Amino acid sequence: MLAIKRNIWALFFLILSGGVALLGFNLYSRWQTVLSDHESYQKARAKLVAQSVDSVLRTQELVLDVVGRELLRQEDIWSRSRRIPLLDSILRADPSLIGFGLARPNGKLVRVSSNLDLSILPNLRTHPETREGFAQALESDSMVLGRTYFMDALGSWVIPIRKALRSPEGDVVAVMTAGLQIGSGPTVFDQTLHDGPDDAVILFREADGYVQFMSQEGVGPEQFSEIRIPEDRKLSNRRSFEKQLNMPFEDVFASKEAVSVRMQRDGHDVLMAGVFNKRYQLWVLSETKMAPVHREFARSFLGYFLAYVAVSSVLFLLFRVIDRTERKRHQQLMFQSRHDDLTGLLNRAGLMDRVEYLISKDRPFGLVVVNIDNFRGINDRFGEEYGDKTLQQFSQRLWQMLESSDDLARLGGDEFAVLTRNVDLQALEKACISLVHQMADTVEVERLQLQVTASVGVVIYPDHGDSFSDLIRGAHLAVYEAKKNRNSACVYLKEMEMAYLRRLTIEQRLRYGLALEAPYMVYQPQVDEKGQTVALESLVRWQDEELGFVSPAEFVAVAEQSGLMVPLGHYVLKRSIREFSELRSDLGDHLDLAVNISVIQFTQPDFVDSVLSVLAKHGVPPRHLVLEITETLFMYNFARVLNTLERLRAEGIRVSMDDFGTGYSSLSLLRQLPIDELKIDKSFVDHILDDEKARNMIESIIAIARNHNMELIAEGVELEDQVNALLHMGCRRFQGYYFSKPQSMAQIRDALSAEVI
Numbered sequence: 001m002l003a004i005k006r007n008i009w010a011l012f013f014l015i016l017s018g019g020v021a022l023l024g025f026n027l028y029s030r031w032q033t034v035l036s037d038h039e040s041y042q043k044a045r046a047k048l049v050a051q052s053v054d055s056v057l058r059t060q061e062l063v064l065d066v067v068g069r070e071l072l073r074q075e076d077i078w079s080r081s082r083r084i085p086l087l088d089s090i091l092r093a094d095p096s097l098i099g100f101g102l103a104r105p106n107g108k109l110v111r112v113s114s115n116l117d118l119s120i121l122p123n124l125r126t127h128p129e130t131r132e133g134f135a136q137a138l139e140s141d142s143m144v145l146g147r148t149y150f151m152d153a154l155g156s157w158v159i160p161i162r163k164a165l166r167s168p169e170g171d172v173v174a175v176m177t178a179g180l181q182i183g184s185g186p187t188v189f190d191q192t193l194h195d196g197p198d199d200a201v202i203l204f205r206e207a208d209g210y211v212q213f214m215s216q217e218g219v220g221p222e223q224f225s226e227i228r229i230p231e232d233r234k235l236s237n238r239r240s241f242e243k244q245l246n247m248p249f250e251d252v253f254a255s256k257e258a259v260s261v262r263m264q265r266d267g268h269d270v271l272m273a274g275v276f277n278k279r280y281q282l283w284v285l286s287e288t289k290m291a292p293v294h295r296e297f298a299r300s301f302l303g304y305f306l307a308y309v310a311v312s313s314v315l316f317l318l319f320r321v322i323d324r325t326e327r328k329r330h331q332q333l334m335f336q337s338r339h340d341d342l343t344g345l346l347n348r349a350g351l352m353d354r355v356e357y358l359i360s361k362d363r364p365f366g367l368v369v370v371n372i373d374n375f376r377g378i379n380d381r382f383g384e385e386y387g388d389k390t391l392q393q394f395s396q397r398l399w400q401m402l403e404s405s406d407d408l409a410r411l412g413g414d415e416f417a418v419l420t421r422n423v424d425l426q427a428l429e430k431a432c433i434s435l436v437h438q439m440a441d442t443v444e445v446e447r448l449q450l451q452v453t454a455s456v457g458v459v460i461y462p463d464h465g466d467s468f469s470d471l472i473r474g475a476h477l478a479v480y481e482a483k484k485n486r487n488s489a490c491v492y493l494k495e496m497e498m499a500y501l502r503r504l505t506i507e508q509r510l511r512y513g514l515a516l517e518a519p520y521m522v523y524q525p526q527v528d529e530k531g532q533t534v535a536l537e538s539l540v541r542w543q544d545e546e547l548g549f550v551s552p553a554e555f556v557a558v559a560e561q562s563g564l565m566v567p568l569g570h571y572v573l574k575r576s577i578r579e580f581s582e583l584r585s586d587l588g589d590h591l592d593l594a595v596n597i598s599v600i601q602f603t604q605p606d607f608v609d610s611v612l613s614v615l616a617k618h619g620v621p622p623r624h625l626v627l628e629i630t631e632t633l634f635m636y637n638f639a640r641v642l643n644t645l646e647r648l649r650a651e652g653i654r655v656s657m658d659d660f661g662t663g664y665s666s667l668s669l670l671r672q673l674p675i676d677e678l679k680i681d682k683s684f685v686d687h688i689l690d691d692e693k694a695r696n697m698i699e700s701i702i703a704i705a706r707n708h709n710m711e712l713i714a715e716g717v718e719l720e721d722q723v724n725a726l727l728h729m730g731c732r733r734f735q736g737y738y739f740s741k742p743q744s745m746a747q748i749r750d751a752l753s754a755e756v757i
Contacts, residue, residue: 008322011319012316015315016315030301035271038293039260043257043260043273044258045286046286049201049284050284052187052188053188053203053282053284054279056096057279060143060178061143063090064178065163068176071102071111071174084100084114087100087111087112088113095181096189097179097180098115098178098179098180099151099158100177100178101116101176101177101178102175102176103124103177104175105138105174107126108123108124115154124162124175133145133162134146134162134177136162137175138164138175140164141166142163143161143280144163144280145280147208147212148212148224150221157225158179158180159180159182160179161177161179162177163176194215197218198292200215200217201285202287204229204285205282209228209234211225211228212282237263244261245259252276256275259273259274261273262290269289270288271288272285272286273286340410345410345416346407346408346410356468359466364421364423365420367418367458367471367475368456369456369472369476370439370454371416371455371479372415373483373486375452382448386445386448390445394439394452401435401438403422406419407420417472417475423461429489433488433489436454439454440454455490456478456488457476459474459475464492474496477492478490478491478492480496503558506550506558509546510542513542513544514564518543518544519540519541520540520542520575520744521575521576521744521745522743523536523742523745524536526713526735528734529732534590535592536580536748537595538572538595540556542555570601570610573595577620581618581619581620583749584624587749589624591624592626593625594626594627594656596628597628612651622652623652626655626677628679629658631660645674654677655677656675658679659681660680660681675710677710678704678705678713680702680713680714681716684698685716685717685726688726695729702730702731706730711733713733713734713735714735717737718737718738
C-alpha cells in the first residue's frame with residue numbers, strides 16, 4: 001500500500017512538474033504570439049503608410065510634370081516673372097498643395113501661383129534651405145523631396161517637392177516646384193498615424209538623415225524637422241539590422257516588404273518595422289515602445305498563473321481523495337480490469353497480459369478465436385436478457401471442453417478466445433472442428449431450446465505473428481473465412497491478409513470514388529424478336545486511379561459488407577436515370593430503363609420516395625423504369641417487401657425478378673407477388689443447346705410467365721442458335737453479347753440513332 005501511495009503522490013508531483021513545464025511553454029508561446037501580433041501590426045501599418053505615401057508622391061510628381069510641360073508651351077516664358085492663374089486653379093483642385101513655382105536651372109523663379117510674392121521668394125539654387133534639394137532635382141529623373149521647413153512666404157510648414165523638366169536631349173530646361181502642406185490637407189501627411197503615447201510613425205530621409213515627417217504624441221514639425229540621425233549612428237543601426245534580419249542591408253533597400261527589428265531609442269526598447277521607398281529615398285518607419293507589449297504579456301501571465309494555481313489546488317484535493325480510496329479498491333479494480341463482468345472469464349486486457357507474458361518468454365502457443373454465428377438474431381428476437389444468459393451458457397460449455405492448462409477469455413460481444421499450449425497445428429485444427437460440432441448441440445436457456453453455432457479461427461505463435469495485435473488480427477481473418485460457411489473452423493493463411501488488405505483498399509477507394517462520382521455507367525440493350533431495342537439495362541463499372549479496373553462482383557461485395565451498398569445503389573439509380581433522361585430528350589420515349597436494386601437498398605424505409613424523387617427531378621415517367629430484384633429479397637421481412645412492391649406498382653414503376661429459377665422461394669411466392677417481368681438466368685441459356693434439363697427449365701419459366709401475364713427476358717444470349725431455340729420456345733425478348741456488349745451512353749445513342757434511320 002505504501003508503494004501505491006508513493007506512486008500516486010509521485011504522479012501528482014509529476015503532473016505538477018508537467019504543469020510547470022506546460023505553464024512555461026504556454027507563457028513562452030503567448031509571449032511569441034503577443035510579440036508576433038505587434039510585429040505584424042507594425043509591419044502592416046508601415047506597409048500601408050508606405051503605399052499611401054508613395055501614392056501621394058507619385059500623384060504629385062505627375063501633377064508637377066504635366067503642369068510644368070504646360071507652362072513650357074506658353075510663349076514668352078523666360079522674358080519676365082509673373083503669377084499664373086492656371087496654377088491657382090490647380091491649387092483649388094488639390095488642397096494638399098500650398099503653392100506652385102517654375103524655376104530656371106539657375107534657381108530663379110519665373111512663374112508662381114498667385115498666393116506667392118515673387119519679390120520675396122529666394123533663389124532656389126542659392127537659398128540655404130532649398131539649395132540642396134534643388135541640386136538633387138537637377139540630377140534626378142524623378143521627383144525629389146526637400147527637407148521639411150517653415151515657409152515664411154506662406155506662413156506654413158511644407159514639404160518641398162521638385163521635378164526637373166528636360167529637353168528631348170536630356171538637358172534640364174526648368175524645375176517645377178511645389179509644396180505639400182502639413183496639417184490641413186487630405187493626404188497621409190495631415191493625418192494622425194500613431195495610436196498612443198508609446199507609438200510613432202516616422203518618414204526618414206535616407207540622403208541626409210533628417211526626419212521628413214513624424215506622427216507622435218506631442219511632436220509637431222517644429223520638433224521633428226530638426227531631428228537628424230548622424231552618419232555613424234546610421235551605420236551602427238544598419239549593422240544591428242543586418243544581424244537581426246540575417247540579410248545584407250542592400251537586400252533590405254531592394255525589398256518591397258516591411259522588415260521588423262528591435263532597437264534602443266532614447267533609453268527605451270523599441271519594436272520597429274520599416275519599408276524603404278527607393279524612388280523617393282524615404283524610410284517609412286512604424287514603431288512602438290516595448291512597454292505596451294510587456295503590459296499585454298503581463299496580463300496574460302497573471303491569468304495563466306492564477307489558472308495554474310487553481311488547477312494545482314484542485315488536483316491536490318483530488319489526489320488526497322484518490323489516496324484515501326485507492327487502498328480499499330485496488331484489489332477489486334485489479335480483478336475487474338482483467339475479467340469480464342458477465343461471464344467471469346478473462347477479458348481482452350487479461351488475455352493480452354498472458355499472451356504478452358508468453359511472448360516475452362518466447363514460449364510457443366495457440367490462439368483460437370470463437371465467434372457465435374448470428375448472435376444478433378437472438379438479441380433481436382428474445383431480448384438482451386436472453387442474449388446475456390445465452391453467452392453465460394455458451395461460455396460454461398466452452399470452458400468444460402478445454403484442457404485444464406488452457407485459458408478462456410471473452411473478447412467482447414459474442415466473441416471468445418482460447419489460449420492453449422497446444423501448437424500442433426493439425427491436432428489443434430482437429431480439436432477445433434470437434435469443438436464446433438459439439439457446440440452446435442441445443443442449448444437450454446430457461447424455457448428456450450436454442451441451437452447456437454460458432455465459427456472458429458486459429459493462429460499459432462510465432463508462425464502467424466509476433467505480437468498480440470498481429471495474432472488477434474490473423475485469428476479474426478480466419479474467423480471471417482470460417483463465417484462464409486458458418487459453424488466451421490479455419491486456420492490462418494497469409495493469403496487472407498492480402499485479401500483483407502485488398503478489401504480495405506477497395507472500401508477506402510470506393511468511398512473516395514463515390515464522392516468524386518468515379519464509378520460510371522454502361523448500358524446493355526434488350527431487344528425484341530425483330531432485333532429492335534426496347535429497353536436498356538444499366539450496369540455500373542469502376543476504373544480507379546490506384547487499383548485500375550475493379551470488377552463489379554468485387555466492389556459490390558465490398559460495398560455490401562462495409563455499409564456502402566445504400567449510397568452506391570442510390571448513386572447508380574440517380575446517374576442511370578439522369579443519363580437516360582438525356583437519351584430520351586434526343587430519341588423520344590419508346591425505351592425503358594432497367595436498374596438493378598440490392599436487397600439492402602430495397603429495404604430502406606425511404607426507398608420508394610427516393611426513386612420517385614429522382615424520376616421527378618429528371619422528368620422520366622415512372623412507367624419507363626423497371627427495377628430488377630433477386631429472389632433473396634424475400635428471405636427478409638416479407639410483409640414489408642410486399643408493401644414496397646405494391647407502392648412501386650401503384651406509382652407505375654415495374655418490377656422484374658432477376659436470375660429467376662436459381663433460388664428456391666420464387667415458385668411458392670410468385671402468386672402473391674406483384675411482379676411484372678421474369679428474367680431467365682444466363683446459367684440456363686448457356687446450356688439450352690446441350691442440356692435437356694436446362695431446356696425444360698426454360699420452357700417451364702416461359703409457361704409461368706405466360707400464365708401470369710408477365711414479360712419475359714432471356715439474359716446472357718451469345719449465340720444465334722440460342723436465339724432461335726428461345727424463339728421456338730416462345731421467348732420474345734433477349735439480352736446478351738450476341739446483340740450488344742454493355743456500352744457507354746454515347747455509344748448507345750449513336751447505335752440507336754442509326755437504328756432509327
